[in-house]
Amino acid sequence: MTSNYTSNSQPVCTKAGWFPLFLKTTMTCLLSLCIALFIITACSSKEETDYIALDTVYEIGEEMSAGRLTTSILGANAFDQPVPGLPTNTDLLFFVGNSLFRQNWVSSPASTTARDGLGPTFNARACSACHNKDGRGLPLEQNQEFSAGFLMRISESGTNDFGGPKPVANYGTQLQDRGNLSIPFEAKVNITYEIIKGQFKDGETYELRKPIYTITREQFGSLQQVLTSPRVGQQVIGLGLIDALSKEDILANTDEFDSDGDGISGKANYVWNHTTNQSELGRFGWKSNQPTLRQQVADAFNGDMGLTTSIFPDKNCPSPQLDCLNAPNGGSPEVTDKSLNNLMIYASSLSVPIRRNYEDQNVLKGKKLFRDLKCNSCHTEVFTTSNNYDFNTLLENVTIRPFSDFLLHDMGSDLADNRPDFLATGNEWRTQPLWGIGMIKEVNRHTFLLHDGRARNIEEAILWHGGEAEASKNRYKNLTKKERQNLLAFINSL
């Protein structure tokens, strides 16, 4: 595939490689960078004489993960922030959407008619249950029947009418592990962990925990033979900016049959858009199985909370769940278009926090390693949003640094869920954006990563990489301890 870093025709001054410091350039875009170089070299080591690697220096603006829309507010509310510059009216609706996101929905009927209709079966009572403070959900732990952020997708072999996963009879495509009072839940999920031991080249050992899931207490027939895919809620930052990317810019990185022979494919998922009624590029979700932010939100309302919208107007009560079918609903739809719109304003306006420590030497060295190890073959650094995002024009033409290509990659059999989702095979996952990853610890007080939270920290997440990322992972295992720490420092600065 093409070089990710420069493939999006960004106004980025530098390119990985060596650059003679003494070269007089008239390129204006390099001018301020050169000043930065002089400042850095003036107060750092004297070993570097004629040459300095540009990718071990600070690049102007690299800390602005969401470009001019980056929030500078850090701390526990770092993921809660609206992009700067929202017009007053939109800012007020941001609060309305925030309230819909944060507060619990309740069973119908209730005096809070704007917020009733939960269930009858559900995984969570509020968006914030799995995306606490707009952050990341918790994985299932041993001897615990539910978590704040975990759910299990299920399906049978084959596809539905739209080319997506085939629902399991009596259950659908997701296990709802809770129900309103006197409505049966569908089933519960239990987890145990098997410890896998490994070793770095320098001899240091590590342990990974491999999750083993068991579905228990099925209420409507056995689920022991179905396809499963465990998921945890992702942080919901910068989603509007991803929604505002042009299809062409994402597709530019595809290389499904690896024609450039770098071992990295990059495959687009094409999924069903239930509003336009056609197949479209997927870009949201762990397998890129949702085409738009609006549909992603509506699907979560429906699957996770049992709430109907104009996009998904049907109650999520597969026959023979009669108590579920007969339970009162909270209106048709339960989430009005106006509320869905306010939630869209909220979700699309969430910013991305500014990077920290981005000028520290260890971080800058880690950045170079990130590129040397080819992590950026999939974790694409820079995109620019399109010039036609009508829903919120403030998000147009913004240079962003998501560190994702939003495409599918074979991640190997150890990470595989073996549950196809539209064109995504059981081995394929969407590249996760890395922006904000270093703030999860402060926002959510944990560092669990990957689709089911099996990795306990960033290093474990790297070590779980396989398939197309096997070579990069092995390069990581070959690094010295110091180099590994530098790379982790860089990722933590994102």
Add this chain to the structure above:
Amino acid sequence: MDEALIDYVTNGTGGQDLSDNRQNIINNVTEYPTLTKDKLKEISGYNSNESNVSIGYHAIEFLLWGQDNTEPSLKLNGQRPFTDYTTETNATRRGQYLKIVTALLVEDVKSVVEQWKPGASYRSSFLALHSDIAITKILTGAAKLSKGELAGERMVVAVENQNQEDEQSCFSDNTHRDIYSNAQSINNIINGSYKTTDGSSISGISLLDVLRLVSASDANTLSSTATEVMNKVETISNAGHFDHQIMTETIDNFNNPVMSAVKSLRKQGDELAKAGKLITGETIDPSV
């Protein structure tokens, strides 16, 4: 508020039958034979991340007033009949529920009071904080309550949703007083004085006193905004029946009482955040 989980509710849009007693705690004697503090805490998800909203102040409010099912123009609050506690089905259990949730609220409020007594652990740890951090904590609470919570969550959301019950005290129709009292609590910190329930005054060093040492002009601006806020919430409080007031307002017009107060509360939140920055150098986020 998950009142349908607590007690019977009116036949709603979904048509829950009044005789269907399975779906609420008071009337489901089979599932909940005895009502205890621990049982109600367990159902509410006490101390866990996610909960059924079935205990607390508004549960008491619901049990006393009942659902407000009348049109806002009638300016009536919930009309729960007293017979719910005498002759109606499960009257005794309803009374038990009310007494238990009231006792729980008293316990919780008491625990806060205890934590602030001289020598108590929270008071001690708070006083041990660096003054900049302590001031930031105080002003973060005040700024967020002014802009994010009160103006945003409590008032704008209600106006935008045009939902008579999307307000703080929807059963008793006491929201206008909630708004006034919330605003007063912020004003107490700004001006460093407040009146107790017996009418006496307690005062000390105010935020304005401290701010004035750093920037007299910012202190003057905040002082006048604070006065403006109290005048505007007083208008809301005097008019009463917040559910009726929101019906004539939209979020893009700041000339009417509710949205006018929203505008001033947002301004006050921003100015409180700025005051924090000026005094301590720390950034305060007043929004969320």
